Amino acid sequence: MRDMTLQAILSESMSDEAAYNLVNFIGTLACTLECIYCDQIDRYHRKVEEEFYDSMAENQWGQTGLICHEIRFKLCLFSKQVYFSMARQPRFILPGQPQHVIQRGNNRQAIFVTTRDYEFYLEKLMDAASEHDCQIHAYVLMTNHVHLLVSPARIDGLGKMMQMLGRYYVQYFNYNYQRTGTLWEGRYKSSLISSEQYLFTCMRYIELNPLRAGMVNDPSEYDWSSYHHNALGKTNPLIQPHLEYYKLGTTREDQHRSYQALFEIPMELKILHEIREATNKCWPLGDSQFKRSVAQELARRVEPVAKGGDRKSKKYLETIKINPV
Numbered sequence: 001m002r003d004m005t006l007q008a009i010l011s012e013s014m015s016d017e018a019a020y021n022l023v024n025f026i027g028t029l030a031c032t033l034e035c036i037y038c039d040q041i042d043r044y045h046r047k048v049e050e051e052f053y054d055s056m057a058e059n060q061w062g063q064t065g066l067i068c069h070e071i072r073f074k075l076c077l078f079s080k081q082v083y084f085s086m087a088r089q090p091r092f093i094l095p096g097q098p099q100h101v102i103q104r105g106n107n108r109q110a111i112f113v114t115t116r117d118y119e120f121y122l123e124k125l126m127d128a129a130s131e132h133d134c135q136i137h138a139y140v141l142m143t144n145h146v147h148l149l150v151s152p153a154r155i156d157g158l159g160k161m162m163q164m165l166g167r168y169y170v171q172y173f174n175y176n177y178q179r180t181g182t183l184w185e186g187r188y189k190s191s192l193i194s195s196e197q198y199l200f201t202c203m204r205y206i207e208l209n210p211l212r213a214g215m216v217n218d219p220s221e222y223d224w225s226s227y228h229h230n231a232l233g234k235t236n237p238l239i240q241p242h243l244e245y246y247k248l249g250t251t252r253e254d255q256h257r258s259y260q261a262l263f264e265i266p267m268e269l270k271i272l273h274e275i276r277e278a279t280n281k282c283w284p285l286g287d288s289q290f291k292r293s294v295a296q297e298l299a300r301r302v303e304p305v306a307k308g309g310d311r312k313s314k315k316y317l318e319t320i321k322i323n324p325v
Contacts, residue, residue, distance in 0.1 A: 092192040092284050092294060092302070093155050098137065098242065100202050100279050101162070103188040104145040111144055111173065111183060118224050121146075121169055126238045128164040132157045135240040138203040140210065140225040147206040149199075151242065162188050191279040192294065194286030198275075199244050200262055202285075203230065205275050208267065219263065231260045 093099070105111040112118050118141050125148075129136050133153035140147045152158040170183045193202055207230070210222040219227040229236035230245070233256050241255075248258035278285040284294050284302050291302045 089282070090300075091159070091190055091282060092298065092300070093152065093158060094192065094294065094297065095153055095155060095157075096151055098149055098151045098193050098195055098199060098202070099158055099190045100193055100206070100275070100285070101148040101150055101158070101188055101190045102145060102279055103162070103166075104185040106182055106185045108144050108185070111146075112141060112224075113177070117173070117176075120172055121165075122224075122238060124165050124168045124172075128161040128168075129238070131164060132161040134158060134161045135242075136226075136238050137199075137240065137242045137245070138206045138226045138230065139238075140206050140222070142209055142213065142224075147209060149202055149206060158190065189279050189282055191275075191282060192284040193278075194284075194290040195242065195244055197287055197290065198285050199242055200259075201267070201271060202275060204262055204267060205272070207231075208263070231256055231263070 112121070121141060125136065125139075128134075129150070134157050135151045135153075136148060137151065138147075138149040150158055150161070152161070166184065173183055174180060193199065203226075207219050207225050207227040210216045210225065211219055216222045219225065220232060226236065226239050228234040229239045230241075233252060245255060245259070249255040275285065277283075281304070283304070284291055286294075294300075295302045
């Protein structure tokens with residue numbers, strides 16, 4: 001039977017040495033690309049670097065092999081840069097400061113099917129929030145994703161709460177629907193929000209989700225949200241009102257009426273975009289003063305770096321605090 005290996009095929013159109021080197025290059029290229037997602041990237045990079053310089057010193061590869069090896073070395077350097085640019089950034093967390101959290105089903109698939117699914121999720125959410133000192137101010141459970149407004153009392157509270165909740169719910173869901181594997185679309189997304197400017201805006205955004213999705217005509221018609229507690233006064237042990245909520249009125253009835261009145265004001269598209277952008281990209285949401293205070297406290301950049309533009313312009317030079325000539 002004819003040898004149909006890649007090297008044999010290539011040998012028909014080039015020298016055996018060139019074919020061997022090209023096959024070796026293709027194999028190592030595949031390995032290099034795979035290492036972008038591999039924890040062994042540092043070790044692999046050192047190995048390739050050593051082989052590259054050894055081959056240069058000994059000149060044992062031949063001209064074609066040396067070129068292939070040089071390309072391999074440069075690709076490995078590139079993969080290392082890509083890998084570390086993809087590394088997870090720490091979340092913006094300040095104890096006591098609210099977080100808008102979104103978690104979606106993998107491939108936008110349904111994560112709730114029956115009434116019991118919603119009930120079980122809320123039960124475990126309450127357990128996890130209590131276990132890890134997190135206050136839930138608002139929530140909505142949609143068919144394929146959830147929104148939460150949470151104030152963690154500890155830096156690690158939110159992460160541990162979501163981990164505990166996910167562990168219980170995924171086991172429950174997989175068992176009941178005879179499935180395996182992940183239920184979620186990657187990590188949950190979260191945005192640190194300013195209580196004064198965006199707390200009620202974010203609560204409205206969360207509880208109006210079913211309305212925007214065309215599932216109901218009024219938020220009170222949707223069973224799986226905190227609107228019934230925050231606006232209508234229905235008892236819900238999961239919800240712990242934020243301090244700003246108590247400022248809506250001196251009595252519970254006044255607070256409910258004031259909260260309902262907030263929903264009579266249409267949400268501007270600009271506000272919707274700001275909330276979505278901040279949450280999807282995990283940036284803090286608030287005015288410039290709030291962002292400055294977060295940046296100072298956490299010693300981190302709180303906004304993406306501006307790209308493009310005329311770097312010789314007066315506006316750009318003023319931005320980076322350099323006086324133009």
